[in-house]
Amino acid sequence: MRVFLFICVLGWSSFSAASVKITINDTVFDYEGNPKLSEVLEPIALERSWYWQSSALFRVGDSTIDKERSFIIEELLALTSSLDDVKVIRQLVASLESWNLARRLAIPIDFDLARVQPKFNPKFEDGEYLLLLKERVETVSIIGLVNESTVIEYKGNVAAMEYLSDIKATDLSDKSLIYIVQGNGEVKKSGVAYWNNSYDHVMAGSQIYIPFTESQFSKKMDILNMKIAKLATNRIIK
Amino acid sequence: MKTCSTLNRVTFFIALISIHIHGNTQESNAVAPSQMVQGGVGLWQTPTARMMREGSQTVNYTDNNEYRFWSSSLQLFPWMEATVRYTDVRTQLYSNVASFSGDQTLKDKGIDVKFRLLEEDYYLPQVAMGFRDFGGTGFFESEFVSLSKRVGPLDVHLGFGWGYLGAGGNIRNPLCEVADSYCERPGGFSGSGGKIEFGHFFKGPASIFGGIEYQTPIDKLRVKLEYEGNDYVNDRAGELEQNSPWNLGLVYEWNDFDFNLNYQRGNTVGFGVTYKLNLHTAKQVKFDKPPRSIEGVTPAADMKSLNRKRLYRDLYLQGSFLINYSHQLDDEMTIYGYQFAYRDNDEAIERVGRILASELPESIKTYKIVNNAALLPMVETEIDADAFKSAARYEALEPDLTASYQRQEPSAETLANYKANNTSGLFHSVNSFWIQTFGGPESFYLYQGGAILSGGYAFNQNFSISGGVKATLIENFDKFNFTTDRQDSSLPRVRTQVREYVTRSKVTLETAFLHWSDRIAPNLFAQAYGGYLETMFGGVGTELFYSPVDSNLSFGIDLNYVQQRSYENDFDFFDYKAFTGHASVYWRPDFLPDTQIVVSAGQFLAKDKGVNIDFAKRFDSGIIVGAYAAITNVSAEEYGEGSFTKGFYISIPFDLFVLKPAKGRGKIPWVPIGRDGGQMLQKPVNLIDLNQYRSPFYD
Numbered sequence A: 001m002r003v004f005l006f007i008c009v010l011g012w013s014s015f016s017a018a019s020v021k022i023t024i025n026d027t028v029f030d031y032e033g034n035p036k037l038s039e040v041l042e043p044i045a046l047e048r049s050w051y052w053q054s055s056a057l058f059r060v061g062d063s064t065i066d067k068e069r070s071f072i073i074e075e076l077l078a079l080t081s082s083l084d085d086v087k088v089i090r091q092l093v094a095s096l097e098s099w100n101l102a103r104r105l106a107i108p109i110d111f112d113l114a115r116v117q118p119k120f121n122p123k124f125e126d127g128e129y130l131l132l133l134k135e136r137v138e139t140v141s142i143i144g145l146v147n148e149s150t151v152i153e154y155k156g157n158v159a160a161m162e163y164l165s166d167i168k169a170t171d172l173s174d175k176s177l178i179y180i181v182q183g184n185g186e187v188k189k190s191g192v193a194y195w196n197n198s199y200d201h202v203m204a205g206s207q208i209y210i211p212f213t214e215s216q217f218s219k220k221m222d223i224l225n226m227k228i229a230k231l232a233t234n235r236i237i238k
Numbered sequence B: 001m002k003t004c005s006t007l008n009r010v011t012f013f014i015a016l017i018s019i020h021i022h023g024n025t026q027e028s029n030a031v032a033p034s035q036m037v038q039g040g041v042g043l044w045q046t047p048t049a050r051m052m053r054e055g056s057q058t059v060n061y062t063d064n065n066e067y068r069f070w071s072s073s074l075q076l077f078p079w080m081e082a083t084v085r086y087t088d089v090r091t092q093l094y095s096n097v098a099s100f101s102g103d104q105t106l107k108d109k110g111i112d113v114k115f116r117l118l119e120e121d122y123y124l125p126q127v128a129m130g131f132r133d134f135g136g137t138g139f140f141e142s143e144f145v146s147l148s149k150r151v152g153p154l155d156v157h158l159g160f161g162w163g164y165l166g167a168g169g170n171i172r173n174p175l176c177e178v179a180d181s182y183c184e185r186p187g188g189f190s191g192s193g194g195k196i197e198f199g200h201f202f203k204g205p206a207s208i209f210g211g212i213e214y215q216t217p218i219d220k221l222r223v224k225l226e227y228e229g230n231d232y233v234n235d236r237a238g239e240l241e242q243n244s245p246w247n248l249g250l251v252y253e254w255n256d257f258d259f260n261l262n263y264q265r266g267n268t269v270g271f272g273v274t275y276k277l278n279l280h281t282a283k284q285v286k287f288d289k290p291p292r293s294i295e296g297v298t299p300a301a302d303m304k305s306l307n308r309k310r311l312y313r314d315l316y317l318q319g320s321f322l323i324n325y326s327h328q329l330d331d332e333m334t335i336y337g338y339q340f341a342y343r344d345n346d347e348a349i350e351r352v353g354r355i356l357a358s359e360l361p362e363s364i365k366t367y368k369i370v371n372n373a374a375l376l377p378m379v380e381t382e383i384d385a386d387a388f389k390s391a392a393r394y395e396a397l398e399p400d401l402t403a404s405y406q407r408q409e410p411s412a413e414t415l416a417n418y419k420a421n422n423t424s425g426l427f428h429s430v431n432s433f434w435i436q437t438f439g440g441p442e443s444f445y446l447y448q449g450g451a452i453l454s455g456g457y458a459f460n461q462n463f464s465i466s467g468g469v470k471a472t473l474i475e476n477f478d479k480f481n482f483t484t485d486r487q488d489s490s491l492p493r494v495r496t497q498v499r500e501y502v503t504r505s506k507v508t509l510e511t512a513f514l515h516w517s518d519r520i521a522p523n524l525f526a527q528a529y530g531g532y533l534e535t536m537f538g539g540v541g542t543e544l545f546y547s548p549v550d551s552n553l554s555f556g557i558d559l560n561y562v563q564q565r566s567y568e569n570d571f572d573f574f575d576y577k578a579f580t581g582h583a584s585v586y587w588r589p590d591f592l593p594d595t596q597i598v599v600s601a602g603q604f605l606a607k608d609k610g611v612n613i614d615f616a617k618r619f620d621s622g623i624i625v626g627a628y629a630a631i632t633n634v635s636a637e638e639y640g641e642g643s644f645t646k647g648f649y650i651s652i653p654f655d656l657f658v659l660k661p662a663k664g665r666g667k668i669p670w671v672p673i674g675r676d677g678g679q680m681l682q683k684p685v686n687l688i689d690l691n692q693y694r695s696p697f698y699d
Helices: A002-016 A037-045 A064-079 A086-098 A111-116 A160-166 A220-232 B012-016 B174-178 B308-317 B345-359 B385-392 B412-417 B498-503 B687-694
Strands: A020-024 A027-031 A056-059 A127-132 A139-144 A150-153 A177-181 A187-191 A207-210 B002-007 B056-063 B067-077 B080-093 B105-118 B126-132 B142-151 B154-163 B206-215 B221-227 B246-254 B257-264 B268-278 B321-328 B332-339 B366-373 B376-384 B405-408 B425-438 B445-458 B463-475 B507-521 B524-532 B537-546 B553-565 B573-587 B595-603 B609-618 B624-632 B645-653 B665-670
Touching: A020 A037, A037 A111, A064 A086, A064 A220, A139 A160, A150 A160, A160 A177, A177 A220, A187 A220, A207 A220, B308 B321, B308 B345, B332 B345, B345 B366, B345 B376, B345 B385, B345 B405, B366 B385, B366 B687, B376 B385, B376 B412, B376 B507, B376 B687, B425 B463, B524 B687, B537 B573, B537 B687, B553 B687, B573 B687
Parallel strands: A020 A127, A139 A207, B332 B366
Antiparallel strands: A020 A027, A056 A127, A139 A150, A177 A187, A177 A207, B002 B425, B002 B665, B056 B067, B056 B268, B067 B080, B080 B105, B105 B126, B126 B142, B142 B154, B154 B206, B206 B221, B221 B246, B246 B257, B257 B268, B321 B332, B366 B376, B376 B405, B425 B445, B445 B463, B463 B507, B507 B524, B524 B537, B537 B553, B553 B573, B573 B595, B595 B609, B609 B624, B624 B645, B645 B665
């Protein structure tokens, strides 16, 4: 009798369990089938004036990002033996450890696009997701080789280098480069010094990563910088 | 001297103007690189250390009073710029013999190369080293080292030059302190010209030069000021008066053009125009339907109810796949045929796969698409039908269609199942051709254009007879005042009688030959041929070619016994006979992305022995730029003008010129001097062309 009851409970559970679970901001939605993106967005798309460029979808429970973070931290700690400013590196490690991460899926989240073009309206596979929809924020986050990670006011349509006056970079940071981690997940290297400045635009809600000094004779730091910037695209920033 | 192009579409040149160009957009207040008077990035007369973006190409014309320059500069790699140039010396005649060159002014050609040694950073300038007009007979032969440093909207340059750039000798050559041999620059050239004169490098008078470029607040306007180190005393145009070593001018950008106006030597106004494009990003607008959607389609219930007629028609009309044969098992369908439009393999597979997915029943779990060349199966793409359909319906958040299939050598089963249709019968085609010569004594530009009408009969899948007739429609070769040059030649004249061949008649028989080809083992192909093989030679030959699918290494060997064709009529032969053939290695090294190096060693047409090296770089648009040189046991003196065979070519996909997807290419060679040594037989069929299906480099 007990065995029978147990089987019944199991059967009921599997029948009632949704195959797709999506947390949209703080509300949990369960779906019995595999919804398309437009179906997921439809109930809340017009609720507020969402800034679609910064909307992001994360796969919850994917451990690859945590592993990637661990590898990067290992690399950073290894640098403490060769670089002078150990304190800055430890600060960066602490910052990385504090990041709330999940694997961000490389698809645009845009209700209009999803309704118009099938390729921007994919189907959710079974699993658990976090969908962050945001209104446009008027801030930019500064991360990386700075004395303190900060959030500063968004300056509108100006070049990336205009943000540097608000940043106290460290001796280990590159004087000529920053990495712009745009709100839509794109990463772009931008020249900011007297000899290489360029007019790269920063989206509202983006992160600016202040990198390690790069060298034309070794790609080691370029690769590490890009890894950190890409890791930052997976941050869950509510 | 001879350059020619055989193009499959007459519309080629007309369509040239419709290429849509991206790139070359200016960012920030940095001074975008601009061309100097002689071509290549620089100020007016002097080069800087700056480079264009990789893949950038310019076509330049400048007028400098005594000189006019036509040049083209290409950023082959981020660290290497190459420039070719024709110079028109307005003050000198081509020759003093009026019957030879009339009143044509003196022409010269030159090649420059510049290498980036150091990239600019916060503290260091960018540093480059270059060699100008290094071909041996160059009017402007120079070597230089340049440094460039940007400060906001200013770009500051300092250079150090020898040769033409340093002729003024405004400093003492520091190498002269090291060795006396560096104090004087040797004159003349070795051999018969055309060789790199290493013995001249860094010798004789030296000068410093430099200047600044300024990006004005007017977005498109730049100012360039230069101090040069040449004194123009020993110029090819005669001694030129120089009132000032300072040159100043403006560059204005308009769309893909730069216009410049300058004031040089304190007494001369010059001007020029540059057309800019980028070989990586050049592309054409297409009018084409998107790949078929398979959302909500109802495929056939089973193979019996499959509408094959519709399937084959749609494969042809929507997938551009001409089916020759199909074979089916309970859960597998194989189609054999020819993809005739989509040069991107992934796009071709997606389009054909979507049509198969919408028509074939669900019971078919594997699609095999076999691409043929000349009825021989070349490569098989095996598609996991369920995975393909899932990705094509976007049933995953990050669908990857390419993960659902793989390319491979056709399996023994696939080959055994193939029963080719339409293996015998007549075939025909029409191609256009264009032969051109720059810098000839009769006229700077000589050309001949027309059609090559080809046709033949295939006896079976492997064996055919075919030929081609060349019909000249337009030309100015009637200006030729000689057909065979008067240079002494110790080598058999295997190529230097080319003028005789191309002017004998408006209609000539180019080729007529029997041909056999087959796959004789996995990855191994063979061919044999006999007859009139090319314009100047006939005979018999065979070739073996080994090429694994998607390998970066292939091998070939060919052997031919040929006899020189008569230029007096279409059918006779001269007495000259030769064995010629080469063993070839085709290699795409990992350390040079999108690059192919072909090394062919063997005996050439003039029975000289040696090696031909061909280097080709492919850009993202599909445009390929290449260079080759043949080094044989013929001495420079025996070879004659140019000292050894060398040439350049550019291969352009037709897809860039037409509004519908298209395969095929036009190849435009540029051979500065063509003589008789180091000349290869132009085989009527090349097995390397099969590699474009199996290990694509061209497409």
